Amino acid sequence: MTKEAGRGHALLVGAGILCSRLFGLVRQRVFSHYFGLSDAADIFSAALRVPNFLQNLFGEGVLSASFIPVYARLLAQHKQEEADRLAGAIAAALALIIAVIVALGVLATPYLLWAIAPGYTGEKRELTILIVRILFPGTGILVWSAWCLGILNSHHKFFLSYVAPVVWNLSMILTMLFFRHRDADRLIVYLAWGTVLGCLLQFLVQLGPVLKLVPGMRLKLDLHSLHVRQVGGSFLGVAIGRGVVQISAFIDQAIATLLGSGAIAGMTTASSINLLPVSLFGMAISASELPTLSRMAGDEWSADVATKLSARLNHGLERIAFFIVPSSMAFFALGNVVVAALYQSGAFTRKDSYYVWAILAGSGVGLLASTFGRLYASTYYAMRDTRTPLRFAIVRLVFTVALGLASALLLPRALDIPLQWGAVGLTASAGVAGWIEFHLLRRKLNKRIGATGVSVAMMVKLWSAAGLAVLVACMVEHYLPLYGPIVTAIFVLSTYGMVYFGVTYLMRIKVCVEVLGKMMRRIGIGG
Template structure:
């Protein structure tokens, strides 16, 4: 189906076997046609790559103008609070609960039923988040103290962060409605628009940093305005695409609607189950605020680099697989369901293992190339590299969580992941207390990675135990092929890369040229090895 064309009504006398949801008339609805998961994943990956590259450019601008000082620390906390809640609610629990229910309505229900669900969910979501936003703006100083207690030692820093939070918190309402629109588009296999939308956040922050900074006594306040502007821009961008499909809701709160009640029931336990990694990152921020000045920023810059492959590969695969799994569950196609999960795990390992290794080997050169300008010092680079390597250890686990959790949520099972999430979160707290003393901020990052492995391991084990995840033949050979490719790539990068101290004296163009050459060489060596030992692109084709 052309992604820009509205869904076509089905023939009432004969329904195609592969039909999926789309709105046809008041009495019937046709489900969106199944597409190739690899193709859909590639679309999301390309758009996500654009967004992440723009995000790195945004961080280069912020690092250059603000470094790792008090203003930057204040903004990162003021942005992290609504951003954390966005990932927890909008892209976490809400998305995982809403998509399976919407897919079921679209597959089995009528156009009228789908529209009533969208109207009720949009209205209820707006009402709840508007109330939360108003209360949070009133309680801003207390929220800052709760999320970054170390700021309480500096009243001016605490007050600045609270002022920023009053501007950034409405972003939660706007971006949650954006996530609602994006989830609807994803269910109808329109993946490109939601995947492109985050680019607008990065453009807004870059514009605010460059254009609005001179207007404020505290320059970093411009970034808070940039967040607020971005929230409105992202929501406005998706509205025409919903309208084109005939799916633009008329928001009206209706908490008694059966679909809304089901979504709420699924959301409650999903808050921990799908977003435990975000809770772990939040705990890092709380503890980092008690460490040396700059610790929050060091963790932020290193986390940003890990987010690039996580978003381009892990989140992209998780995004396309959830609607596909939800559809297969509604159709009671257990064999295809299991094959999809196996495909997702293989794909994550194919891309995640070399990405984690490259981040570790090239930690300092990457940070220097992107952030060593203006106020960013050599010490900041060395400190951020420590936490980057610690986060890189858990990159594959972060990715696996993104593709394993949908195996539960597509079946509307939110109780099991919440139990796993609680175990992983408690383990993260224990790891934090053990590792923070010898390793400081890097210990917090390593604790997050270790708890992510525990989380992913338990999810995979339970899916296997339930008979939902069935590994397909050939895993032994596949593991050897990946291990060999990573070994050759890692040795090649270590041999080719100059000492990181040399990078400090290079111009931006010399750094960019060297980094491009190293990344290209590493990718070429890795995929050439895999091709030589029998891995082909056709092995990763999977029907949605």
């Protein structure tokens, strides 16, 4: 697999993710318009996170890390029949596991909520329980979507699996628009059912193409198969690692429920923006590289394999850094422009925009570490090592909890500011913990495959270019007449992007030259 092909696959993943994230931003804008940062917004945001634990524990990241390396190797060895049997066995196992866990989750929702949202009481708690119970089955269906993604990605069919969430977002958007005249509490109940319908549609749009790729598949649980045991062994390790990460997220959520009305909704709104660059660049590159890294790692280890893995990883890290550095800088300096343009409407006020900007700036602390960490984790998974990422995920959890408690609950009191602002400390402290995890992942991998990472010189150039671009963009914002949030964002952010690309091109940053060269060729300029 050439680097050019890898870039093409990353482009397909990125295009699919971009479509789904854009619709996700539209969905969040409609949601913010009707709910703002109200109690109803808190309820739905918290409720959606509870069953999402199931999706994250058994879904995309875990299945990709455990299933794709084994399945992709069988395809590379032209063992289609064995690959089909493996796909069917994993599908059967997921059906059994998901059915049991969804049933238990629906029954145990009241007990889960005591741990997840201890700050919710009375009617707010009861309505959250109802929403969680409605959402649980739908989230189980999303795990099947993740299985589809594993099949499609292994066959280098990247676009469909990542664009499929568009129908999920559309279902939620149309539900809110159709029932918009209902009161807020009733509207979120309808929205929960619309979410479940969207989960089903997201799975169904992928199912047809998947069945064509696995013509010999049978839904038969085969625990004696060597390949199934290999997936199962990796699955358990990765699931535990993802579980640790999810526990960290739930602890943050539990703390946020103690910070007052609007904290959960504010963090969810900021997350919808924060996840855009993570998904477009971190997930896109990591997802497209995993099948290739798995084939490169093979079954026999050698110095040549280590060298190839190191070169492939470094190339991916450079591409990630080129896009994530300006994203982080924008979150810090231009977050108010971004948030206002996306969400300032209806019940979502200017004051809400500044609050979400602060949370978004906090999340920018660990943005680069989290995206780098995804690609490092993919490299470990390609090498069939799930224990190392698990150990370091536990370390991250410890630091996230300790720093999160101090930043969210103690620091606001020490500074004599409203407790609600502790949400900023939560996102920033999670970022610090992310840097610790990234450092540990990199140090351990460097001992196995040689030096990895982006050079200091390149990082200095990227941050300098982003800093210069943000200064120019801030000047434009300062002197620009009051045209409204959306028009302001168009002028400010386009200036920021053009200056960043212009400066990095003059610096001859390789990724920038490649990207601009490809864009020019597409519009008929250059050879």
